[in-house]
Amino acid sequence: MFGIDPITLIVALVTVSTPVLLAAVGELVVEKTGVLNLGVEGMMITGAVMGFVVAVDTGSPTLGFLAGMASGAALALIFGLLTQLLLSNQVATGLALTLFGLGLSALLGVGYPGLTPPAVADPFPDALSDLPVVGPILFGHSLVIYLSVLLVAVVWYVLGHTRAGLIIRAVGENHDAAHALGYKVIRIRLMAILFGGACAGLGGAFLSVVRVQNWVEGMTAGAGWIALALVVFASWKPWRALLGAYLFGGVTALQLRLQAAGVDVPVEILSMSPYVVTIIVLVIMSSDRSRAALNAPAALGKVFHATG
Incomplete structure (x- = not known):
């Protein structure tokens, strides 16, 4: 179809999906504790610029990824302190965090557009990635991509099959009852926020260091908002978040290849297609209001006041 190779399309799909998947899984855990953080976009863009800057300056992609994680966690800590200790409004604080992250990243990234980060080594030998069909699909990716899938599995297992997951879900369903049982609600929520x-x-750092291999101001282009939407699409279930991220990534990868193939469709329509598809899927998923309400954590967005 239009000269598009399905194998390269699948490889691109996985790569494009990874930043959104990482952010969505992280936000899913946060919301499971009853906290709504709308600052995902700000944390992603800050991780993107810090990951790129550190990777370029040190020559180490690994340090770049760690810097991206640290910078995202630092912004999250600001959100956590404001909302959990000072009891500020979660929605307003999250929006402010996004604006702060966008402005901070523009400042930190001055002088870095056009530079090339160091190459990220493949975890598997070339002999495996050179295998026909299965090679590039299964073995031709960055280590972070495999870690993102592993993270989904770990989060699914922890939330559904461990005592820690039970505590997280209890805090998100009824923080007063969890507090009465002796659980440190604020501490648990702060750990989830971090x-x-x-x-x-990490998703932002992967975007700049691996996927785009460049720093461009505002390069997340709404990926953080898509991650927030995917949590709802997934009904707060990790494996559904994986499917939703790959759906978004597939549409994005396809529209990029349709543009390259010179399809006679306005480029603006192709560019907005991933977001339109995401909105349509969300509308369909949310049509059953009772089902959506059943899956959402009962204490989501509610302020917790410790009473002794």
């Missing part, structure tokens, strides 16, 4: 920030920062 985890979500680190995931968003």
